[in-house]
Amino acid sequence: MKTLSIQFKDKQYELLTRIAKEENHRLSDFLYVIIGNGLSIHFCEQGIVIQKTDSEYTEQEKEANANNEVLKQTEGWCSLSMKEREAKGWKYVDSTLSNHCCHSRKDDFIEILSDSILDLAVTDNPTEEYP
Numbered sequence: 001m002k003t004l005s006i007q008f009k010d011k012q013y014e015l016l017t018r019i020a021k022e023e024n025h026r027l028s029d030f031l032y033v034i035i036g037n038g039l040s041i042h043f044c045e046q047g048i049v050i051q052k053t054d055s056e057y058t059e060q061e062k063e064a065n066a067n068n069e070v071l072k073q074t075e076g077w078c079s080l081s082m083k084e085r086e087a088k089g090w091k092y093v094d095s096t097l098s099n100h101c102c103h104s105r106k107d108d109f110i111e112i113l114s115d116s117i118l119d120l121a122v123t124d125n126p127t128e129e130y131p
Contacts, residue, residue, distance in 0.1 A: 029121040036117035043110040047100035056097065064091040 008016065020030035057065070071077060071090050080088070099110040106112070 032121035036114045040114040049096045049098045061093045
């Protein structure tokens with residue numbers, strides 16, 4: 001786990017502490033709630049796309065990428081249509097994480113991140129696993 005440190009003015013800190021107490025939260029847990037909900041709300045109507053890191057590809061995506069690289073080396077590959085490429089086994093692998101064009105909440109990386117941060121507010125033993 002990593003620690004995020006931000007500074008508040010004394011009055012801001014005092015008010016946040018009092019709000020957390022009124023909401024029956026410790027300040028640290030309340031901040032998880034604010035950050036988790038804030039991400040979800042901020043990106044509700046605003047799209048964002050970031051490149052995947054190697055660790056964010058599934059095993060199936062890694063296998064498809066490897067297969068696609070082999071297929072790209074075959075003679076005449078560049079002149080094939082998408083339909084012909086797919087018939088030879090090529091599969092599209094998205095290299096990005098996105099929060100738009102998602103068919104459900106489980107496909108939206110912002111919602112997954114938001115939910116995983118919210119989970120930190122209610123667990124006594126956070127782990128490094130994401131989500």
